[in-house]
Amino acid sequence: MLNLLATVVSRPSGAIGLTLTLAHVFMALLAPLIAPFDPTMQNADTILLAPSAEHWMGTDTLGRDIFSRVLHGGRLAIAVTFAAAVVATTWGSFAGIFFGTVGGRIDEFSMRIVDAFLSMPWLLFLLLIISIGGAGPATIIPTLGFFYGVAVLRVIRGAAMQVAARDFVTAAKARGEKLWPILSREMFPNLSDIILVEGAMRWSWMLLAFSSLSFLGFGATPPTPDWGLMVAQERGLLATAPWAVFWPCLALSSLIIGINLLADAIGKALGLDRASAMAV
Amino acid sequence: MKKSLLLSAAIALASTAASAETLRIPHELGYGGSESLDPISPQRFYEAIQNMYSRLVRQGDDGRPSPDLALSWDATPDAKEWTFKLRPGVTFHNGNAFTAQDVAFSLMRTQSETIDSPTKGVMEIIDRVEVVDDMTAKVVLKQTHADFPLLVMDYRIKMLDAETCGNDLDALCESGVGTGPYKLVELDALGTTTLERFDGYYGGTPGVQNMELIAIADQNARVAALQAGQVDFIYALSAEQVPLFANNPNFTVQSVPTGRWVGMVMNTTIAPFDDARVRKAIRMSADRDALGKLVYGQGGFITTCDHPVWSGDQYRADLNCDRDIEGAKALLAEAGYADGLTVELFVSDISEGAVKMAEVLQNQAKDAGITIELVQAPADGYWGDVWMKEAFFATGWSQRPADQILNEAYRSTAAWNETAWNSADFDAGLDAARGELDFDKRKALYGELQKELWENGGSFIPVHLNTVRAFSSKLSGIEPVEDFSIRYENVTKAGNEG
Numbered sequence: 001m002l003n004l005l006a007t008v009v010s011r012p013s014g015a016i017g018l019t020l021t022l023a024h025v026f027m028a029l030l031a032p033l034i035a036p037f038d039p040t041m042q043n044a045d046t047i048l049l050a051p052s053a054e055h056w057m058g059t060d061t062l063g064r065d066i067f068s069r070v071l072h073g074g075r076l077a078i079a080v081t082f083a084a085a086v087v088a089t090t091w092g093s094f095a096g097i098f099f100g101t102v103g104g105r106i107d108e109f110s111m112r113i114v115d116a117f118l119s120m121p122w123l124l125f126l127l128l129i130i131s132i133g134g135a136g137p138a139t140i141i142p143t144l145g146f147f148y149g150v151a152v153l154r155v156i157r158g159a160a161m162q163v164a165a166r167d168f169v170t171a172a173k174a175r176g177e178k179l180w181p182i183l184s185r186e187m188f189p190n191l192s193d194i195i196l197v198e199g200a201m202r203w204s205w206m207l208l209a210f211s212s213l214s215f216l217g218f219g220a221t222p223p224t225p226d227w228g229l230m231v232a233q234e235r236g237l238l239a240t241a242p243w244a245v246f247w248p249c250l251a252l253s254s255l256i257i258g259i260n261l262l263a264d265a266i267g268k269a270l271g272l273d274r275a276s277a278m279a280v
Numbered sequence: 281m282k283k284s285l286l287l288s289a290a291i292a293l294a295s296t297a298a299s300a301e302t303l304r305i306p307h308e309l310g311y312g313g314s315e316s317l318d319p320i321s322p323q324r325f326y327e328a329i330q331n332m333y334s335r336l337v338r339q340g341d342d343g344r345p346s347p348d349l350a351l352s353w354d355a356t357p358d359a360k361e362w363t364f365k366l367r368p369g370v371t372f373h374n375g376n377a378f379t380a381q382d383v384a385f386s387l388m389r390t391q392s393e394t395i396d397s398p399t400k401g402v403m404e405i406i407d408r409v410e411v412v413d414d415m416t417a418k419v420v421l422k423q424t425h426a427d428f429p430l431l432v433m434d435y436r437i438k439m440l441d442a443e444t445c446g447n448d449l450d451a452l453c454e455s456g457v458g459t460g461p462y463k464l465v466e467l468d469a470l471g472t473t474t475l476e477r478f479d480g481y482y483g484g485t486p487g488v489q490n491m492e493l494i495a496i497a498d499q500n501a502r503v504a505a506l507q508a509g510q511v512d513f514i515y516a517l518s519a520e521q522v523p524l525f526a527n528n529p530n531f532t533v534q535s536v537p538t539g540r541w542v543g544m545v546m547n548t549t550i551a552p553f554d555d556a557r558v559r560k561a562i563r564m565s566a567d568r569d570a571l572g573k574l575v576y577g578q579g580g581f582i583t584t585c586d587h588p589v590w591s592g593d594q595y596r597a598d599l600n601c602d603r604d605i606e607g608a609k610a611l612l613a614e615a616g617y618a619d620g621l622t623v624e625l626f627v628s629d630i631s632e633g634a635v636k637m638a639e640v641l642q643n644q645a646k647d648a649g650i651t652i653e654l655v656q657a658p659a660d661g662y663w664g665d666v667w668m669k670e671a672f673f674a675t676g677w678s679q680r681p682a683d684q685i686l687n688e689a690y691r692s693t694a695a696w697n698e699t700a701w702n703s704a705d706f707d708a709g710l711d712a713a714r715g716e717l718d719f720d721k722r723k724a725l726y727g728e729l730q731k732e733l734w735e736n737g738g739s740f741i742p743v744h745l746n747t748v749r750a751f752s753s754k755l756s757g758i759e760p761v762e763d764f765s766i767r768y769e770n771v772t773k774a775g776n777e778g
Contacts (some may be wrong), residue, residue: 062574
């Protein structure tokens with residue numbers, strides 16, 4: 001693991017990605033301790049102040065300190081999407097390895113269902129499910145986890161088919177090994193690299209999806225500081241108070257770029273070619 | 281080559297002139313495409329009916345009744361019979377003459393049980409309408425009403441052509457045939473509805489050749505459309521949107537004190553809001569001045585104590601509603617919520633500042649132990665899907681005279697009784713106020729009703745707003761008056777010759 005980390009940080013993109021990701025995670029964890037103001041504190045005397053020594057990133061339309069809100073703004077998004085990424089990666093990987101290993105009609109039939117899901121406009125389905133089930137993490141985590149797990153399944157299944165054709169899997173089958181030992185001992189260890197990279201990638205995409213949901217009013221709800229919600233609420237101010245929109249945008253995009261760079265560097269350190277590994 | 285250049289130039293000039301004569305106004309698609317051209321329909325298409333139909337009486341510059349299709353009116357000493365003398369020579373868009381028969385038809389249909397118009401509760405005071413002659417209509421009331429012309433000044437009490445509507449008092453009439461300055465070309469509520477100048481308009485030639493009413497549900501999108509020159513006029517600007525246009529010579533900004541409000545509604549029949557102590561505790565937890573400054577900016581509002589009668593109205597009551605957190609906590613404890621109360625509030629970007637107001641109320645109510653969880657709903661379709669369907673929700677009303685708003689929103693039988701306020705004493709008070717011929721006594725009676733709303737009502741109305749509108753500097757003729765009083769027929773657009 002340490003060797004992997006050393007290889008990752010030896011590349012500039014890996015070092016930048018790791019730094020950005022860790023910085024955001026630590027900011028989210030420590031936000032209550034380091035934020036200079038209560039992120040929900042409204043003040044009629046400080047409405048839309050430009051960045052200054054007191055308010056580093058300025059204030060919003062309700063006089064709240066944007067720096068404090070940006071620090072807190074990633075907490076919900078990171079927590080919810082990380083949990084959803086674990087769900088998506090877990091079930092998507094398991095199903096992908098299973099179908100890639102067993103092949104045959106079960107695999108063919110299942111892939112047509114997967115094709116159907118992949119052809120759906122996900123965001124609309126997300127909105128539909130969330131509008132029925134409510135906008136809380138209890139709905140969003142399994143919903144994101146399911147839809148993004150479909151894509152994970154497709155990628156891992158493709159990789160699993162290549163592994164399943166290799167000699168050591170054929171030998172295991174010849175030895176009379178049952179399916180579960182083959183999946184857990186032969187397949188999974190040889191696919192864990194791809195699963196790790198795939199999970200990281202899906203996490204970054206989920207962050208964007210969650211922020212989109214917040215922007216549309218289906219993710220975080222006021223007064224929760226959340227980057228997507230902050231952009232939605234202040235988007236009319238681009239011309240007059242751009243700082244109210246710029247900082248949450250910067251925070252969101254820097255985290256997504258960071259995770260992408262990190263995933264890319266991990267993939268390269270593990271000898272994976274993401275361009276060919278990513279089927280979708 | 282020279283000929284084709286001349287032809288191109290002529291075509292370009294012609295298209296420029298045509299474009300300049302089209303006034304483009306956005307509408308908020310509040311009924312999700314179900315907008316109706318019947319002015320008394322619950323889904324009335326406000327921007328269209330405002331220009332296609334006329335009223336008997338309209339607001340003057342001072343807000344009081346002034347002639348429109350009725351040139352004059354007088355009442356018997358007991359104010360139970362009102363006679364309206366009509367404007368002669370007026371025709372509908374289809375060429376039919378406007379007569380007292382149309383007045384009788386248009387007023388009596390407001391009482392239809394089938395149509396169930398939001399105007400029904402207010403207009404039920406009419407017993408019958410007698411056609412004295414073609415140009416004279418006598419309205420006989422069930423009870424005295426000293427200010428009856430204020431009721432027919434309502435923006436929905438338009439005069440329809442009885443013949444076109446088949447003289448059917450119980451059917452919606454969506455023909456669009458009125459006597460207004462613009463007539464219907466094409467209805468497309470989800471897209472662009474087109475009107476064109478009615479050359480036979482009794483008030484003179486309308487200012488532009490065409491009007492386009494363009495569906496844009498989102499307020500930020502409407503602002504962007506004005507900036508991009510896709511529309512000519514927008515209303516209900518928020519405080520932070522004003523700087524986008526304020527110092528730009530291409531736009532004009534008007535800020536007008538009005539009785540317009542955005543507020544929150546508690547349904548008085550659904551728990552926990554069926555307990556008056558809970559309702560008052562929520563209202564008492566608000567710091568109205570701070571709320572107004574946060575949401576509408578300094579000078580953009582006048583505080584009010586949950587009574588809908590605005591400060592410019594002759595019947596406005598002066599009440600005190602200072603924030604009282606301890607009082608709110610005590611009321612909650614009495615109501616059985618000593619450990620705090622959690623409620624859901626449905627909001628949407630329906631009117632200027634609605635979501636922000638909910639956020640500020642949420643923050644202020646916290647101090648009294650009230651947790652308000654905001655649920656954001658889409659703006660398009662809000663009025664059909666959320667408003668008056670949830671227990672606690674956002675609302676927005678334009679300015680109305682005291683008698684009208686008190687009857688329209690709080691009489692137990694009113695269709696838009698959004699708080700489900702059901703008080704026989706209040707209804708009796710409304711009747712008593714209408715029947716009182718002495719102004720001071722009438723004012724005192726209206727004052728008592730407003731005080732009752734502050735004490736026990738289900739409305740949270742923290743402020744009355746300045747209505748702020750922005751429009752292209754190419755437009756002229758838009759007077760700084762409240763929204764219902766804008767005379768679109770007087771609006772001209774630079775480049776047109778009308």
